[in-house]
Amino acid sequence: MKKLFYFIIILIFGACSVTTEETEDNTNYGTNEGSASSPTELTVGTAKSGSVGRSGYSYYKFTTTSGAGSYKLAISSLSITDSWYSAASMWTQIYSNSGYTSSSRFDSESCLADCILYFDYDSLDNNTSYYLQMYGYGAVSYSLTVSKGGSEGSKSNPVVLTLSNAHASGTIDNLNYYGDSYYKFTTSAADNYTLVMTNSDSLDCQLYSDSAFSSSVTYSSYNDCTAGTNLSETFTGAASSGSSSGLSANTVYYLNIDGKSSTVKTTTYSITVAPEG
8 A cells, every 4th residue: 555655656746747847948038248338349341249139139339430321231140049929030220329219210120031231221420330239039149240331421421522533433322212322522613513424323413502411402404413324414503593603613512322223233433523614
């Protein structure tokens, strides 16, 4: 009888042991990197291995040491384990300041596999820090590489064009409604000024009278650019007045070249602005 009693006790404890092993949570929660107050530094052009925990955040920053223009983030060796949401694996958000506030966020993208994020092809300022926040739908590991994109200049740091001298190394991320390169030039005398380019892919242009690129000089029958290859235009006056007396003397004007391609491509060109007289 005692043997039977002990046998029953052994079975009960054995069953409890099996139950404990079956219900144990073996979820891999992963590891977060950096913090909002102390983000991990990324060096432009250098790969950095990293990770973000399940339902957690990792924080990074990088500084645009390769000049103003577009930048991109390559995410490679992407691995997700214990994901609780099959429709998305990881979100990346980019901010213009270290506060990581919604007002400073200008793009948000997700990756299911290795990918390249272009931050909406926005042009970033030179020697400026930008901030990344990574969110994990699982325990995520990856390699991150920030590099310079195809567009050059930004609204705050436009490329300076010297009158009558070709800027032979112009580039742009040519994508309709997204790719933009930014330039400025200073007029000599009051005159008409011509724009000549050697672009093999279709591009468009707009001329502005202010550094915010908001007061257009081109929206008139005198100055409106026509999108196309080998872009050319003569700027003859201010759109607000309908004048055709030429651009003002000794004045800075701001030129935006934008993409028209339906597919992502980097377009190179030479660009020259010169007085007509």
